[in-house]
Amino acid sequence: MRNHPRPALFLAALLAGLTPALGPLPASAPALAQEAGQLRPPEGAVRIVNRTGQPATALHAVRSGRTDWGSNLLNRGPLPNNAGFTLRPNAEAGCRFDIRLVLEDGRESLARDQDICANRQLELHTASAAAPPTPSVAQARPNPQARNVSTGTGFVVAPDRVLTNQHVVAGCDRILARAPDGRWLAAVPPAQVDAALDLSILRIPGNPGPALSFRAGPAVRRGEGVVAYGFPLTGLLSADPKLTRGEINALGGIRNDQNNFQISAEVQPGNSGGPLLDMQGHVVGVVVAKLDSRRVQNVDNVNFAVKGEAAQAFLRRAGLSFQTAESRGPERSAADVGDIANRSTVLLRCER
Structure with a gap:
């Protein structure tokens, strides 16, 4: 193997699971094969093509x-419009990658959760509007003198927006969120609420994390594996989030409530409001409750989550845009799903 001209960049790319080409390749590069009018990357490589209309x-x-x-993999300057950049994936890096182009005017073009094993050429077309500079948000501090404190879980569904259960935040004088990076951020009232679904949207400035994607299809089936992620029994157990794996038991909830799933992923107080994810890391529900075995005899480990479709309908009614993705292809490990959830799941602290 010949030496790469930028050793530090080459090492960083290897850690990301990619081996970069030596520079951008024009879209008409003769080294690329052509089939049915479409350019293909060399065998074993992945090609990222800039179709945004301006250099990246x-x-x-x-x-x-x-x-x-x-x-930044563009170590030899900008990538022109209609030009491609070829990468050679590390065989141990897996198939799922997030791709990002930053354009000259500050806009971004994103392609998340791409299966580069199935699709060896990725074209990035649209770009989001350039985001204004984010003002610095001062960290909040928990009030040790609060008379009554309870905790729950929430997860990011849009910039500075966190979805949780309504019962987690009902009656709070102050709501704080502990972001995955350890910062405490304060929610800004009022919350948007759907009491029938037991859901609430909090506005939490300060970038508590990236938004998780909701599953767009196919339809969830009984027996599918799921992961519940959140902060059960805070103060008794460790302060870090907990992952519980289980299955979809039934497509209805208590008294045949069609807004809920029944799940075998065991949840505890504090899990409420956390994401329920499929085995590709997409949200299929919002953890909401468990059946109290002290009140219902001979029943154990019966848990419920608000269906992802119901949660999406609530977000639309609230005027929020959110991300969706198809769940197709090979499943991830529970550990990988937990890594996806971790960056977007927050501990919520209700002070009264």
Whole structure:
């Protein structure tokens, strides 16, 4: 193997699970094969094509679930419009990657959770509007003198928006969120609420984390594996989030409530409001309750989650845009799903 001209960049790309080419390749590069009018990358490589209409000053490609974008792979200057950049994936890096182009005007073009084993050429077309500079948000501090404190879980569904259960935040004088990076951020009232679904949207400035994607299809089936993620029994158990794996037991809840799933992933007080994810890391529900075995004899481990479709309908009624993704292809490990959930799940503290 010949030496790479930028050893530090090469090492960073290897850590991201990619081996970069030596520079951008024009869309008409003769080294690329052509089949049925479509350009193909060389065997075993992945090609990222800029179709945004302007040059890109940065390209990032990292394994899905990472909390950072790693190094800029454009070590030899901008990637022109209609030009491609070829990567050779590390065989041990898996198939799912997040791709990001940063354009000259500050806009971004994102392609998340891409299966690069099935699709060896990825074209990035649209770009989001350039985000205004985010003002610094001062950290909040828990009030040790609060008379009554309870905790729950929430997860990011849009910029500075966190979804949780309504019962987690009902009657709170003050709501704080502990972000995955350890910061305490204060929710800004009022919350948006759907009492019938037991859901609430909190506005929490300060970027508590990236938004999770809701499952767009196929329809959830009984027996599918799921992961519940959250903060049960805070103060008794460790302060870090907990992962519980289980299955979809039934497509209805208590008294045949069609807004809920019954799940075998065991939940405890504090899990309420946390994400229920499928085995590709997409949200299929919001953990809401468990059947109290002290009140219902001879019943154990019966748990419920608000269906993802019901939660999406609530977000639409609230005027929020959110991300969706198809759940197709090979499943991830529970550990990988937990990594995806971790960067977007927050501990909620209700002070009264």
